[in-house]
Amino acid sequence: MDNLALMRDRLAVTPEGPRFSPQLLYRAAKLYYVQDATQAEIADQLGTSRATVSRLLSEARRLGIVKIEVVEPVEDDVSTLAAQTAEALGLSAVHLSTMGSSTPGALGPAVATALSRIGLDPGDVLIVSSGRTVFEVAQADLPALPGVQVTPTVGGQDDPNAWYQTNEITRMVAAKIGGTPTFLYAPALPGPDLHQLLLADPSIRRVTRLWENARCALLGVGAPPATRSSIPAFVPIGAVASAVGDVCNHFFDRDGNDVPFPGGDRLIATSVELLRRIPASIAVAAGEVKVPAIAAGARAGYFNQLVTDVPTAKALVAAATTAASETA
Template sequence: MFSAILVSVGRSAQNTRVSGVQAATPDAENGHFSPALLYAAAKLYYSEDATQAEVAAQLGTSRATVSRLLAEAKRQGIVRIEVVPPTGAEDGDLAERVAQAIGLTSVHLSLPLPAPAPGRTGVDVMGGTLAPVVARALAGAGLLPGDVLLVSSGRTVYEVAQFELTSLPGVLVVPTVGGNDQPEAWYQTNEITRLIADRVGGRPNYLFAPALPGPDLYRSLLNDPAIERIIRLWPHARAALMGVGAPPLLRSDIPQFVPTSSVSLRDSVGDVCSRFFDRDGAAVDFEGGDRLIAVELELLRHIPVGIAVAVGADKVESVIAGARGGYFNQLVTDPATALAIAERAEALPDSTPTGA
């Protein structure tokens, strides 16, 4: 893609019209050009799209002199040339910078998030801005009918699922974690699975199990054929779409099954699919976590296309740590978050992903 070139032709000090400029004099042929003549030549050539031959005919001089006139006009500042990058070029540079900084294969940047209306937050308006970029990332995953696409719960994925995505007919859409009894829709994994499947034309597969069942229920659920079928699909996933949770102890909104009083969670800076990790991307366990019905972090490392979607300053450390752990290899975010991620990651002593 080529850059655009903007040319501005400034008025000469004499403010002379092109039609009022006399033919080039012998002094002009020797390189002594008046500001009016320089302006006239520049205006004809750059503003009126005349050829150098046409400029020469109008000014009564040679094409060689016109070439010198144009060069002198640029030297004196009568003509100013600005090279403007094509739309998205700066974003492309930033995306590459983030990918290099945290070890991802690609970063997809949305437009800047719109300012929320009074009484709303950025979270309320992010879905429509992120959805087209998520659609492009999914389209690039090369999924075919029968392929497995894992989806996580969470506010970001839920908001994206309210908008049109790409067509992936016949793809099996599978939840990555069981549900819980909180009223918010973004915690209902099966609901998000249904929404995503509708948006891509895929086939939803539901997980009818709580995310963290009690010990007795956990053992019986693992023997349930319907639940066993979903769990067996996880290792065969070709792609995953997941949100990235902020540090659990700093969040005001978190699944009730997460024991925020757990000492171990103090080391956590985020989670994907309700699996927590520390600043280096290493897994962080919590009491009862061995009963969690959710895809394992180690399995996420082996999914060919792992697309994380995250925006906001509170997600910066979480995204960096998740990338270090190798739990996703692509990121969808907005330019402001991307810049914050790049600056933070470049300031760290070692940004090499641990899962690489």
């Protein structure tokens, strides 16, 4: 468009002054806010003065063609909220993501921070669970932890979803941190005869020994079974209807008590007793639906650190405050 056409496009003089066309307002705003052109450069391109460009930009903001958001820094508030959440749940540390939990991998940076602060050395053992959130975290940028041994917390599950494939998650985490993976070649819930054979198998015993010496765990926290689109196929949903969530396929109620299911005694997984003994056990979970599970899991001592997002942390603090007032 030549300058004469631009002038025609712009002009419609009213008692309030010149009325600029939306197309001209959009072009000026795009040049300034998207393409980083100066007002002088825009004036040259549009064949007008800098004063007119300034009016164009002001008018674009007034009409909503340009929307400017001023966000107050939240670092101090996030730190305070993390401390409040840790105190409310009785945890040693809470790491918060400021990204929404609906963003894939949103908790990854906070997980990286948590792992970095633990200070894992070569030869230390990191165990990882299955679950959608842990699967997404395994694809994020994690700190370099060369020589750390990584192994699953639970056997494989007959489910097509990638987040149930514990060996694959282990491989991904090990690759991200530069660690050494040790895989668990066993189903999560074998039959009675196979269960006994697996417990005596050298490859399985190698993994169980790693569990016993784990210095760190990265654990997903499952939502209440009734709210989930899928749970492990070997778990009868009716048997765990009272559960608010699970960790490593160990289901628990609102008070953190075990909710057993048929065959659960054959589960090839890290025991809850062992989870309680791990020095740094990090739960990775977010979403309002998981608030009861996170609170109950923390109460039961299944983990001592938490990675979550800001809305979930606020909901956890609010829930803890309400519970305290009801018991006062």
